[in-house]
Amino acid sequence: MTATIRTSSALRDFLDGKDEFEVEAGHTVRETLLSLNIKPELIALVIVAGEQRSKDYVIQEKDEVKVMAIIGGG
Amino acid sequence: MNGYGGKILRVNLTTGKIAKEQTPVDIARDFIGGRGFGAYFLYKEVPQGADPLGPENKLIVSSGPMSGLMIPGAGKCDFTTKSPLTGGYASASMGGHFTAEMKYAGLDSIILEGISSKPVYLFIDNDRVELRDASEFWGQGTIAVEKQFKEKFGEDFQIAVIGPGGENVVSYACINHDFGRQAGRGGVGAVMGVKKVKAIVIHGTKSIPVADSQAYRNAGKALYKACKDASFLEEWTRYGTTVVTSWCDEVGALPTRNFSAGSFEDGKNLYGPVMREKIVITDKGCFGCPSPCGKYSRSKKYGSYVEGPEYETIGLLGSNLGISDIEAVAQANLLADDAGIDTISAGNAIGWAMECYEKGIFTKDDTDGLDLKFGNIEATFELIGKISRKEGFGAFLAEGVKKASQKIGKGTEKFAIHVKGMEQSAYATHNATAMLLAYMTCDVGAHHNRSWAITYDIQVGRDLVVPEKVARVIWLQNFRPMFDVLGGCRLQWVELGIDRDLYITALDAITGIHRDWNDYEKVGERIWNLTRMFWARENDGFSRSWDLPAPRFYEEAPESGATKGQITKIEDVHRLLDMYYEQRGWSNDGLPTSERLAELNLSELVA
Numbered sequence: 147m148t149a150t151i152r153t154s155s156a157l158r159d160f161l162d163g164k165d166e167f168e169v170e171a172g173h174t175v176r177e178t179l180l181s182l183n184i185k186p187e188l189i190a191l192v193i194v195a196g197e198q199r200s201k202d203y204v205i206q207e208k209d210e211v212k213v214m215a216i217i218g219g220g
Numbered sequence: 221m222n223g224y225g226g227k228i229l230r231v232n233l234t235t236g237k238i239a240k241e242q243t244p245v246d247i248a249r250d251f252i253g254g255r256g257f258g259a260y261f262l263y264k265e266v267p268q269g270a271d272p273l274g275p276e277n278k279l280i281v282s283s284g285p286m287s288g289l290m291i292p293g294a295g296k297c298d299f300t301t302k303s304p305l306t307g308g309y310a311s312a313s314m315g316g317h318f319t320a321e322m323k324y325a326g327l328d329s330i331i332l333e334g335i336s337s338k339p340v341y342l343f344i345d346n347d348r349v350e351l352r353d354a355s356e357f358w359g360q361g362t363i364a365v366e367k368q369f370k371e372k373f374g375e376d377f378q379i380a381v382i383g384p385g386g387e388n389v390v391s392y393a394c395i396n397h398d399f400g401r402q403a404g405r406g407g408v409g410a411v412m413g414v415k416k417v418k419a420i421v422i423h424g425t426k427s428i429p430v431a432d433s434q435a436y437r438n439a440g441k442a443l444y445k446a447c448k449d450a451s452f453l454e455e456w457t458r459y460g461t462t463v464v465t466s467w468c469d470e471v472g473a474l475p476t477r478n479f480s481a482g483s484f485e486d487g488k489n490l491y492g493p494v495m496r497e498k499i500v501i502t503d504k505g506c507f508g509c510p511s512p513c514g515k516y517s518r519s520k521k522y523g524s525y526v527e528g529p530e531y532e533t534i535g536l537l538g539s540n541l542g543i544s545d546i547e548a549v550a551q552a553n554l555l556a557d558d559a560g561i562d563t564i565s566a567g568n569a570i571g572w573a574m575e576c577y578e579k580g581i582f583t584k585d586d587t588d589g590l591d592l593k594f595g596n597i598e599a600t601f602e603l604i605g606k607i608s609r610k611e612g613f614g615a616f617l618a619e620g621v622k623k624a625s626q627k628i629g630k631g632t633e634k635f636a637i638h639v640k641g642m643e644q645s646a647y648a649t650h651n652a653t654a655m656l657l658a659y660m661t662c663d664v665g666a667h668h669n670r671s672w673a674i675t676y677d678i679q680v681g682r683d684l685v686v687p688e689k690v691a692r693v694i695w696l697q698n699f700r701p702m703f704d705v706l707g708g709c710r711l712q713w714v715e716l717g718i719d720r721d722l723y724i725t726a727l728d729a730i731t732g733i734h735r736d737w738n739d740y741e742k743v744g745e746r747i748w749n750l751t752r753m754f755w756a757r758e759n760d761g762f763s764r765s766w767d768l769p770a771p772r773f774y775e776e777a778p779e780s781g782a783t784k785g786q787i788t789k790i791e792d793v794h795r796l797l798d799m800y801y802e803q804r805g806w807s808n809d810g811l812p813t814s815e816r817l818a819e820l821n822l823s824e825l826v827a
Contacts, residue, residue: 214452
């Protein structure tokens with residue numbers, strides 16, 4: 147049961163240069179972020195199959211989850 | 221010189237003399253362009269003690285080596301002057317298409333000197349440069365004037381224009397362009413206004429020389445491809461900077477009721493998706509931009525049609541005033557843009573006045589009868605007009621919150637949210653020590669664009685006071701504003717995550733001079749130290765106390781929201797400064813040492 151989570155490239159600094167991770171389905175986005183050592187508060191937007199989701203969305207098998215952090219500000 | 225227009229244009233408004241000179245090669249080497257040129261010419265040419273509103277002050281408009289070329293977002297223009305708001309260094313960056321036309325007209329900088337005896341506009345069409353009578357435009361709003369110039373000269377001409385706010389010398393008047401882009405901060409529009417320059421109208425058709433045209437084209441294509449392939453291009457473009465509104469509300473960074481809190485109970489009505497759904501009608505980008513963050517909005521309720529509101533305006537003219545109607549924010553945005561005043565400083569000034577009113581420090585007798593409770597939309601609209609006309613209570617607020625609070629006293633200085641006299645942009649910093657330090661030490665006052673470190677705060681620990689945080693702030697301060705030096709936009713790098721080495725390949729091909737990012741960072745550091753010296757030169761007793769934030773962030777914890785009960789202790793504020801000065805190589809009073817200046821090749825300039 148795996149899915150993919152893709153983070154903003156701008157978060158690479160915190161993630162050893164990586165921005166794509168294979169993750170286990172069945173967990174919320176929030177839990178998954180924590181398991182990757184990403185603080186969920188960093189994330190401004192969660193997108194799954196083009197739809198905006200909350201951080202409490204439970205990741206399904208084969209989901210491609212995009213999590214966007216803001217780095218630049220307004 | 222490859223990558224440059226090649227000429228500096230000087231316009232003496234007192235005498236009417238117009239002259240061009242070669243762009244100095246050594247200055248291009250040491251300061252590159254844009255904000256770097258502005259800092260150099262300001263320090264070198266504006267005499268110590270010059271009145272910001274007097275003839276000795278100059279307004280320096282500069283492009284950079286990226287400007288006007290096919291590099292993503294290569295449309296940034298810098299306006300530098302001695303600030304009438306702060307008495308220190310002001311540098312405001314403006315997007316759009318103006319800087320590209322400067323380069324096509326062969327210009328790297330335009331330096332406005334002296335003061336005209338009557339309203340004029342500067343007309344530039346390649347080598348034809350004239351000061352023309354602007355009497356018929358004086359008193360009009362920015363949008364009407366830009367429209368008239370477009371009709372008169374054609375769409376290819378680009379226009380930078382001031383509104384009544386600049387004409388009336390509001391301390392935070394801005395310069396407008398392209399019906400919605402601004403050089404917003406520090407009162408650059410007031411300096412243009414006092415010089416009686418209503419507008420600069422510019423068009424050019426010259427080529428920009430590049431060192432290796434094939435390599436430049438390849439590098440440009442690679443940059444655009446990287447943007448197109450970026451994971452979050454679609455999301456970024458859909459919301460632009462408004463994507464950050466909900467996030468700021470969630471983490472307690474959304475300025476609420478004059479920064480008394482960082483979360484707004486009605487904030488949801490201002491979020492990016494709500495705005496997109498309710499009022500956005502199209503996207504709008506600057507020159508060469510593949511990821512347009514500008515949003516055109518139409519409010520049926522108010523009949524407004526405006527580029528915006530972007531995040532800063534939502535924060536300052538929305539939640540900071542207790543206003544949760546996105547259509548009202550769009551209308552306030554339009555009024556401020558047309559009047560030519562900075563929405564960030566105006567939102568702070570009105571928020572401060574509302575807090576004074578709610579605390580009983582002001583009554584209707586003081587406010588020209590306005591009921592200045594938080595959330596009063598009509599009073600906000602009215603006050604924007606009064607500020608720009610410097611009328612009644614508006615004239616008092618037109619000086620900015622530092623001066624207004626010093627005049628009134630009664631403890632209002634404690635909730636005047638500024639650093640060095642510049643009102644704080646839209647990030648509440650009760651418990652975000654790197655972001656707080658970024659505001660405290662920013663080279664123009666409390667502005668976010670040099671170092672935006674709040675994400676870093678959240679990832680590593682919001683209240684941590686450690687050297688690593690300070691190093692991060694310094695790195696961002698040296699590096700991020702390099703885009704304002706190069707004449708391009710940083711957002712493709714910071715938000716789309718474009719590999720920054722692609723820019724190096726492009727810049728090498730354009731200029732024919734190899735520099736890596738360490739070299740550019742060094743230039744950023746040189747500019748940072750030079751502008752610090754400008755502050756010290758122009759302000760007696762300039763030292764550590766000037767770097768302190770608004771007391772609200774170390775004395776008054778929010779009573780609600782994500783940062784409820786949280787502040788940064790004053791001891792930690794000073795620890796941050798201790799570490800910052802040490803890492804910068806500055807004295808304990810925050811002044812660059814002679815050794816540091818020598819290392820940066822600044823000794824001669826600042827002697």
